[in-house]
Amino acid sequence: MAARLAKSGWGAAAVASRRSPLVSSRRCSGASADTVYDVVVSGGGLVGAAMACALGHNIHFSDKKILLLEAGPKKILEKLPETYSNRVSSISPGSATLLSSFGAWDHICNMRIRAFRRMQVWDACSEALIMFDKDNLDAMGYIVENDVIMHALTKQLEAVSDRVTVLYRSKAVSYTWPYSFSMADSSPWVHITLGDGSTLQTKLLIGADGHNSGVRQAAGIQNVSWNYDQSAVVATLHLSELSDTFSSLVWSTSHEHAAELVSMDEEKFVDAINSAFWSDVNHSDFIDSAGTILHYAVALLKPTKISARQLPPSVARVDAQSRALFPLGLGHAAEYVRPRVALIGDAAHRVHPLAGQGVNMGFGDISSLVHHLSAAAFNGKDLGSMSHLTGYETDRQRHNTALLVATDLLKRLYSTSVTPLVLLRTWGLQATNAVSPLKEQIMAFASK
Amino acid sequence: MWPGVTLRSAGARLLGATGCRGSRGRSAPAAASAVYSENQISRTSHNKPWIDSACGSMYFRPSRMTSACLKGVRAHRLLWTRLHSASRSSVDREGLKVFLALAHKWWDEQGVYAPLHSMNALRVPFIRDNLLKAVASHQPGIPLSGMKILDVGCGGGLLSEPLGRLGASVLGIDPVEENIKTAQHHRTFDPVLDQRVEYRVCSLEGIVQESAETFDAVVASEVVEHVPDLETFIQCCCQVLKPGGSLFITTINRTQLSYALGIVFAEQIAHIVPKGTHTWEKFVSPEKLESILESNGLSAQTIVGMLYNPFSGRWRWTENTSLNYAAHAVKCKAQEREAPVPSACKGEEAGARAEASASGAVLES
Numbered sequence: 157m158a159a160r161l162a163k164s165g166w167g168a169a170a171v172a173s174r175r176s177p178l179v180s181s182r183r184c185s186g187a188s189a190d191t192v193y194d195v196v197v198s199g200g201g202l203v204g205a206a207m208a209c210a211l212g213h214n215i216h217f218s219d220k221k222i223l224l225l226e227a228g229p230k231k232i233l234e235k236l237p238e239t240y241s242n243r244v245s246s247i248s249p250g251s252a253t254l255l256s257s258f259g260a261w262d263h264i265c266n267m268r269i270r271a272f273r274r275m276q277v278w279d280a281c282s283e284a285l286i287m288f289d290k291d292n293l294d295a296m297g298y299i300v301e302n303d304v305i306m307h308a309l310t311k312q313l314e315a316v317s318d319r320v321t322v323l324y325r326s327k328a329v330s331y332t333w334p335y336s337f338s339m340a341d342s343s344p345w346v347h348i349t350l351g352d353g354s355t356l357q358t359k360l361l362i363g364a365d366g367h368n369s370g371v372r373q374a375a376g377i378q379n380v381s382w383n384y385d386q387s388a389v390v391a392t393l394h395l396s397e398l399s400d401t402f403s404s405l406v407w408s409t410s411h412e413h414a415a416e417l418v419s420m421d422e423e424k425f426v427d428a429i430n431s432a433f434w435s436d437v438n439h440s441d442f443i444d445s446a447g448t449i450l451h452y453a454v455a456l457l458k459p460t461k462i463s464a465r466q467l468p469p470s471v472a473r474v475d476a477q478s479r480a481l482f483p484l485g486l487g488h489a490a491e492y493v494r495p496r497v498a499l500i501g502d503a504a505h506r507v508h509p510l511a512g513q514g515v516n517m518g519f520g521d522i523s524s525l526v527h528h529l530s531a532a533a534f535n536g537k538d539l540g541s542m543s544h545l546t547g548y549e550t551d552r553q554r555h556n557t558a559l560l561v562a563t564d565l566l567k568r569l570y571s572t573s574v575t576p577l578v579l580l581r582t583w584g585l586q587a588t589n590a591v592s593p594l595k596e597q598i599m600a601f602a603s604k
Numbered sequence: 605m606w607p608g609v610t611l612r613s614a615g616a617r618l619l620g621a622t623g624c625r626g627s628r629g630r631s632a633p634a635a636a637s638a639v640y641s642e643n644q645i646s647r648t649s650h651n652k653p654w655i656d657s658a659c660g661s662m663y664f665r666p667s668r669m670t671s672a673c674l675k676g677v678r679a680h681r682l683l684w685t686r687l688h689s690a691s692r693s694s695v696d697r698e699g700l701k702v703f704l705a706l707a708h709k710w711w712d713e714q715g716v717y718a719p720l721h722s723m724n725a726l727r728v729p730f731i732r733d734n735l736l737k738a739v740a741s742h743q744p745g746i747p748l749s750g751m752k753i754l755d756v757g758c759g760g761g762l763l764s765e766p767l768g769r770l771g772a773s774v775l776g777i778d779p780v781e782e783n784i785k786t787a788q789h790h791r792t793f794d795p796v797l798d799q800r801v802e803y804r805v806c807s808l809e810g811i812v813q814e815s816a817e818t819f820d821a822v823v824a825s826e827v828v829e830h831v832p833d834l835e836t837f838i839q840c841c842c843q844v845l846k847p848g849g850s851l852f853i854t855t856i857n858r859t860q861l862s863y864a865l866g867i868v869f870a871e872q873i874a875h876i877v878p879k880g881t882h883t884w885e886k887f888v889s890p891e892k893l894e895s896i897l898e899s900n901g902l903s904a905q906t907i908v909g910m911l912y913n914p915f916s917g918r919w920r921w922t923e924n925t926s927l928n929y930a931a932h933a934v935k936c937k938a939q940e941r942e943a944p945v946p947s948a949c950k951g952e953e954a955g956a957r958a959e960a961s962a963s964g965a966v967l968e969s
Contacts, residue, residue, distance in 0.1 A: 216744070216745060218743070535766065536732075536767060536768070537724070537766060541713060543713065543721075543722070543725075
């Protein structure tokens with residue numbers, strides 16, 4: 157499984173050598189009345205909108221024309237709602253840097269945001285746990301509602317409306333790819349036909365249209381994917397009556413159990429959560445003793461500072477109407493780029509939410525691609541040229557493949573109650589918890 | 605990953621690339637080509653330093669310079685040489701045909717002209733940064749706007765287009781009509797470039813009369829090694845330049861190394877190109893170029909070497925000018941031709957530039 161994934165990532169190396177020009181149909185130059193954009197971003201979600209924003213605010217793109225196509229309507233958040241939304245994202249410091257580079261972070265901070273400095277992971281089948289702690293004052297990450305991020309991005313897009321045009325309720329229905337180099341009478345640009353029949357041309361098409369990406373499918377890029385037999389249930393929880401703190405929940409479980417959880421009444425739901433956290437019905441004596449042995453061994457070798465061990469949370473109630481579920485799967489595109497096409501975000505990779513990395517990988521893609529495109533624009537290069545697009549692909553495939561493999565491994569490891577694997581993960585977790593440099597490396601990698 | 609993946613094409617690439625200037629060979633060219641490529645292969649696997657560090661991060665690239673492609677590049681140069689020495693011999697019909705067949709290949713980034721495409725990564729920043737030094741401020745996004753640039757020997761417009769995208773008004777000239785047709789055709793699809801870049805079929809001498817002192821910069825990239833009379837060429841460049849304007853040249857040095865790789869190996873041993881295609885005597889050393897520039901009222905500001913890595917297909921700057929090099933010269937403000945010592949002219953230029961950057965206006969001396 158990991159080998160397949162890695163092969164698909166590195167296998168692109170061999171594929172690149174015979175990277176075929178995209179299948180193209182003849183296109184006469186009669187369509188020259190279309191507007192020619194420099195960059196079209198297909199998909200106006202978090203990643204697509206952030207991409208358009210980043211390019212629009214980039215100094216070397218002052219002269220360029222950028223278009224963002226979004227199938228849905230414009231979302232206007234006039235007033236921040238009292239209740240929290242159930243779709244939230246964990247934003248890493250690297251993503252926060254990207255968002256602040258075009259001024260969206262300030263808007264987010266003015267709305268609603270919660271930084272976190274500690275993360276603790278419990279195992280259901282043993283007493284093992286791992287805790288990530290940032291000693292210095294920097295936050296490990298931030299929890300932000302998706303609506304808040306989207307609103308900030310929309311505001312920043314409006315600020316550069318002279319360069320960035322946003323078309324809402326517009327979906328591309330077909331793409332026509334150019335030949336690999338200019339031949340008689342064929343336009344070298346990508347032609348896009350929208351749902352309302354209008355056409356436009358672009359020098360570079362960026363696909364940010366989610367894990368069922370139309371751009372990726374139209375380009376014929378192979379996608380390694382499988383569905384986990386799991387769905388995620390999201391909800392907003394109230395933690396205790398006294399302090400009235402909110403929390404966001406993402407519970408990955410089997411499809412049947414997820415459907416049950418969403419349909420049961422609120423009290424039973426709260427009980428289900430609490431028992432998942434507190435119950436030791438899955439503990440076995442064998443595992444417990446094994447865990448304790450390693451714990452003593454570690455304490456002997458390395459006297460650790462006793463940082464306060466956080467107990468699992470106790471849920472008081474759940475917000476009405478806040479439960480929802482969505483299916484989980486993994487996906488990775490074999491190629492992130494083709495001539496005049498680049499994929500970012502979920503169009504390129506889809507990951508299990510257990511590590512909170514999904515949107516951060518997308519923001520990482522944006523940072524890398526904007527860096528390469530900015531340098532290309534300053535050198536007067538054709539934006540759709542493969543020479544810098546492959547630089548982006550190399551950068552990101554390396555990072556993303558590693559993270560995808562690790563996340564998938566963790567998911568499989570923690571989905572089981574089989575004793576040998578539980579023992580392995582118990583000891584593994586305790587050992588990792590004891591080795592601080594390793595934890596710091598993990599935190600650093602995830603913060604990018 | 606590198607040695608295993610590139611072994612198969614390393615031989616082919618090297619065979620191809622050595623004909624194209626810029627490959628850095630340490631092996632003796634006297635060996636037969638098969639042995640040569642084997643030596644090179646074994647060298648590849650443990651002589652890491654001479655491979656561009658960028659290689660390590662690149663995917664395997666298809667062999668760009670097959671010998672068939674190289675014949676095309678040779679044919680192009682053959683035609684250039686013949687056309688510029690039209691007074692001595694008539695245009696070679698055969699050479700013209702071969703070149704015409706390649707005229708549409710200018711814009712294939714992985715094709716025959718791939719090294720010229722990748723040379724843009726060096727040429728464009730070189731031109732852009734040196735031109736920006738002379739101005740106080742520039743518009744973001746279009747840093748070269750307001751500048752008029754002449755691209756001599758523009759071919760298919762490979763260098764004219766990037767300069768146009770950066771905001772300059774570019775005139776590209778080339779004596780081969782097919783090249784200009786390709787360049788014009790490629791430009792028509794981009795409405796922005798259509799307004800900024802213009803092409804004309806003519807030689808430099810042809811426009812000197814009407815364009816005296818009109819250009820902020822003249823670019824002669826991979827041209828001077830084909831020109832029959834370098835002195836006249838530089839004179840004409842100087843005439844069309846505004847006072848204080850810049851001349852940018854990239855060309856091949858005349859050294860034993862360029863003889864060994866470009867002539868002996870490519871023509872006589874590997875028979876990649878027909879004998880006599882290249883005239884080594886036409887290659888220009890930086891010292892000779894500098895002296896011709898000085899004697900025509902241009903002061904050389906920068907001369908720096910360029911190195912082509914045939915495996916990664918990339919160029920990089922180097923201090924060694926024994927193969928390819930780039931030069932930047934500035935036309936002196938004062939019109940004296942004989943007396944001024946280069947340093948005085950340079951000093952005057954530096955002074956004028958300092959004043960220009962301080963006041964934002966070019967002063968007349």
